[in-house]
Amino acid sequence: MAEPVVAIVGGGPAGLRAAQVLAEAGLRPLLLDEGHRAGGQIYRRPPAGAERPATELYGFEAGRARALHDLADALAPRIDHRPGTMVWGIAPREPVGFDLDCLGPAGHGRIPVDRLILATGAMDRTLPFPGWTLPGVFTLGAAQIALKAQGMAIGRRVALVGAGPLLPLVAHQYAKAGATIVAVLDVTPLGAKVAAAPRLAAMPATLAKGVWYTLRGALRGVPVRAGVRAVAVEGDRQVEALAWEDSRGRRHRVPCDAVGASFGLRSEAQAADLAGCRFVFDPLTRQWQPERSAEGRSSHAHVYLAGDGSGIGGADVAELQGARTALALLADLGRPRDAAREARLDRRLDRQAGFRAALEAAYPYPHHLVEGIADDEIVCRCEGITAGAIRRTATERDAREMNRLKALTRTGMGRCQGRVCGHAAAEILALTLTVPVEAVGRLRGQAPIKPIPLREPA
Known part of the structure; x- marks a missing residue:
């Protein structure tokens, strides 16, 4: 056979x-x-x-x-x-x-x-914030691709924003490549990392690498801030500066020509x-x-x-x-x-699962950023759907589920098929309805799952 x-x-x-x-x-x-x-x-x-x-x-x-x-x-x-x-x-x-x-x-x-x-x-998991659609704003993953595949940075003066372990890694990679990093903004609190440290220490080598990335950046003079409450990109037709509010409510602003931002994966x-x-x-x-x-x-x-x-x-x-x-x-x-090989892999995966749970606790979900999304902020870039349109559809047209929201607003019908906007739209919908985010469901997968050309290239 x-x-x-x-x-x-x-x-x-x-x-x-x-x-x-x-x-x-x-x-x-x-x-x-x-x-x-x-x-x-x-x-x-x-x-x-x-x-x-x-x-x-x-x-x-x-x-x-x-x-x-x-x-x-x-x-x-x-x-x-x-x-x-x-x-x-x-x-x-x-x-x-x-x-x-x-x-x-x-x-x-x-x-x-x-x-x-x-x-x-x-x-990358994206969340809308003021100026996120300006030319010069990239995800942290895109910033990595530029560096690894093309050997170039996304800008000459780069600010990085994030909520996850990818943030210190990208900051380290960019600084090592010679890029000028003007700010590294972590939107999760420092206290969460301190609280999770004992569980993270279960894998000391991995924890040590993360600490080294952070300390190395500090020695290079890279300004790192934790507990950032809000961020906003400023500029007319392209990125000109990044403004943010720190954990004490103080406002800051730094000139830059590119921003890398992601909030987990x-x-x-x-x-x-x-x-x-x-x-x-x-x-x-x-x-x-x-x-x-x-x-x-x-x-x-x-x-x-x-x-x-x-x-x-x-x-x-x-x-x-x-x-x-x-x-x-x-x-x-x-x-x-091969039972012995299976058992070895299972033991290593069990150990990794505990570390991953600790890592998620160290970088908790940034609820405050979702709560701060203004009504006029674009959520679905492909279709031009704002957060206000999602909220109005939820309250005025009884859209209580993601596919119903999609049918009424076209959120998630564009080129990305909801891969970029779907998460943020679900969080906004759930917050508007005061229900857990899982209660609004998920967008059903549709082919093509990624943009494809309609005709063969010549």
Whole structure:
């Protein structure tokens, strides 16, 4: 009997480790990756011919980055790797399997597969604030892409704003690259980090890296402020300055020409939605995620999940989950189980889960920023929908659920399909209705899950 066609969507740490385990078992998995070189966002590789030393790009993680890049190169003869390929639609195929709608170097195509491992990663979680739509405002992830892939900063005088461990990392990377950092603003309180420190110390090496990034920035003279209450970008047609209010209510202003801002991460889970996976609400990260067992199985018998696309865990967790998920898939195919290897991975993942919970406590959700969003602030950039329009629709037209809000206002109908605006819109809707955010539900996934050209390029 022919071997099943197993497709892995995503070529980051989770996808690569899954591909490794399947290849070791004699399968030839199909690895579909939007990136032109495997590595994912955290270990993004510069274009061929523009390489730079790993220590400059990845810092403490240079060894891990090199190991994954070497793994990708070594796997090349044993897997069907299709870089530069976006999966924009997934349709169930009778009697079993899926048809993947893809856009790759050869154009549009449909690929039939029997089983799926979704390792789709995460993207920045955005919240609206005054001036966030001005040219020169980027997410922290975009700031990293510019540095890693293009070898350039997003501006000459850069201010960074955030609510998560990505903030000190990006600040360190930019300062090390020689960029001028005029402000690093953490919108979460310092006390939360102090309170979480004993639990974070369960993984001392990881905690030490975070402390080092912060202290190194301070020694470089990078101004870091915690407990920031409000931020606003000023400028006419582009970024000119960043204003903020500190924890004591004092106003500050610093000239700059670029701002990087993100408020945590959100899972890229649209593919799992199209594949028919059941979703559950995660109160820790305040988002809906596909249901995933400890072994990596989803609610769909032929769909498996690994990495940040099914729950924010970071690069280390993604590698472990990629391997563990592939082992579960092999077991479901009737292959001999490696119980000892499974147990080792399970122990390491259990330890990581405790650390992740502590990390979320150290960077709590910035409710005050949502509460401060003005009525005239744009929330859905694609459709030009304001926070006031969302609030009025909730109170005047009884929109009590996200898909009802979408139908009445077009929030989430644009190019991003709600990937950027959906979270903020849900928080505003829930706050307006005085209900928990999970009560307003989530936007249903629709193909195409990302913008695609309507015609083949000439």
